[in-house]
Amino acid sequence: MANVAVVGAQWGDEGKGKIVDWLSVEADVVVRFQGGHNAGHTLVIDGATYKLALLPSGIVRPGKLSVVGNGVVVDPHFLVGEIERLREQGVEITPANFKIAENAPLILSLHRELDAHREEAAGGGAKIGTTKRGIGPAYEDKVGRRSIRLMDLAEPDTLDDKIARALAHHNPLRKGLGLPEIAPAMLREELLSVAPKVLPFMDAVWDLLDEQRRAGKRILFEGAQGVLLDVDHGTYPYVTSSNTVAASAASGSGLGPGAIGYVLGIAKAYTTRVGGGPFPTELHDAIGELIGDRGHEFGTNTGRRRRCGWFDAVLTRQAVKTSGINGIALTKLDILDGFDEIKICTHYMLDGKRVDRLPASQSAQARVTPVYESYPGWKETTSGARSWAELPAQAIKYVRRIEELIGAPVALLSTSPERDDTILVHNPFQD
Structure with a gap:
């Protein structure tokens, strides 16, 4: 039995949600490995329509383990809202069936503001077409080694240093753009207010997935966007901010490339x-x-x-x-x-x-x-x-x-x- 990676073979919006849902019946684990809540999936099951952005498509199927990998940038406040919306539709979401990588970078309000400001200030031909949800700036902070990650919310005593490091970059940038500076206390409150709602889902995903693989569980890796939006292999600069090609299913989840047996393009x-x-x-x-x-x-x-x-x-x-x-x-x-x-x-x-x-x-x-x-x-x-x-x-x-x-x-x-x-x-x- 092969583990399967599903990727969009065009510019996204190819109907991955339905295909992932169709395959998830045979899968034991469904993993999101890149992107953020700029990825939309619509599932139609028994006449009910579910609209997902951050949660893996497998979440609507009972008995499946859904995982958000380290390659995903997570807006914790959006995530909480999406969980609440799906629960209202009768979907069970608990720490038993949903996990988030402890090392997943977080999208903050400052990322969303920066994303929107850049796009709105850009001239017609310079507009990238971003969703203004903060995905790009969050990935910038990740590679700039100033991200605040999910695990940091579990250590509030160390949060001030991490906030200071992030704002040492963002406040001068905001000042130069004519945006108001952000007070460290405001950012701390933003993070701590959501921490109790998301930390119960935190796990060492790479280890968990290795255990699942060794136990013979079938893993479905769910990509977001499409290969033509890959930051390396897409129509740069009109691309997303992550690697959308199938190879990132491994790096974005913490498994080796040998864990992927079949790549299905949509x-x-x-x-x-x-x-x-x-x-x-x-x-x-x-x-x-x-x-x-x-x-x-x-x-x-x-x-x-x-x-x-x-x-x-x-x-x-x-x-x-x-x-x-x-x-x-x-x-x-x-x-x-x-x-x-x-x-x-x-x-x-x-x-x-x-x-x-x-x-x-x-x-x-x-x-x-x-x-x-x-x-x-x-x-x-x-x-x-x-x-x-x-x-x-x-x-x-x-x-x-x-x-x-x-x-x-x-x-x-x-x-x-x-x-x-x-x-x-x-x-x-x-x-």
């Missing part, structure tokens, strides 16, 4: 992204609008409308390579029902030359133009299909061509938000 049957940055196949016409409307392409947590375009095989193939993706879960095929013509981007042209990857250069990314293959659409519906036999022939041809172009097989095919509307080709846990 990709929509078309392409979307939120915020600024290059998007070679973006459609600025009625078709793009129609895809967005039919696909309900609005951010789970932000409500922002997503940009939409045709499937980009170049980018997904790149994601397959940088994350070592073994198989793809293709989602939202049903959104393409009824189109007369459907297109797939097979390669780009850059300054008159063919290129088969997205260049790392920001200026080159802005200059690439997509080259498409066109396919006849299908008039029949794929919504709710649960076997290949229920799919129109043209839809099957479309899926097969995607497999050829990206260099990875389709392991699962999702045909609606409902959990059971899934065609299983290969069970990742059986790899």
Whole structure:
């Protein structure tokens, strides 16, 4: 039985929540390993809708252990609110079924303020498209070795020194930006007020997961955002602040890379992204609008409308390579029902030359133009299909061509938000 890492193979919003929930039935442990509460997952289970941002998707399944790893930046006040909202929906969340890494960095109010100030002050072309939730500044503090981490809340006597170290950086920065300085006592109160509510969930996650692995438990690693938003391998600087590739499932949880047996990439049957940055196949016409409307392409947590375009095989193939993706879960095929013509981007042209990857250069990314293959659409519906036999022939041809172009097989095919509307080709846990 293989442990499975699930990553977005595009710019996020690919439908990871449903796929993780679908897989979590066979998993014993579900682990978030990077990102923060800028990641939105929507789960539809037995007619009930759950909207998650920080908690792992497995939390809604009884009998599963859900874990937030050290690679995640945690807003403790947001976390408490999310726990309370889910409890109101009847979800049980206790220290027995939910753990947070003791060394997880915390997102503070000063991070949120700095994030929002930078984005609002940036000129049009300089806007990154951040969610303004403090994720980037919190990661900056982590690598700057001035983070306040979850374990620090358990040692209030040592907190003043850590607060002083953080404010020695932030207060001069805030002063230069025209923001009021923060009093140490205010930050201390912010932290201590939430400490009793989050500390019961604290654990040495790396050790706990090693025990689970050695006991033969099946672990599902749940990524946030998408591979194309990776801070190293994405469309920099229009990226998130963490490594979203599958390799960070190991570093973000405290397990070695050998603990990951199968990497499942999630990709929509078309392409979307939120915020600024290059998007070679973006459609600025009625078709793009129609895809967005039919696909309900609005951010789970932000409500922002997503940009939409045709499937980009170049980018997904790149994601397959940088994350070592073994198989793809293709989602939202049903959104393409009824189109007369459907297109797939097979390669780009850059300054008159063919290129088969997205260049790392920001200026080159802005200059690439997509080259498409066109396919006849299908008039029949794929919504709710649960076997290949229920799919129109043209839809099957479309899926097969995607497999050829990206260099990875389709392991699962999702045909609606409902959990059971899934065609299983290969069970990742059986790899």
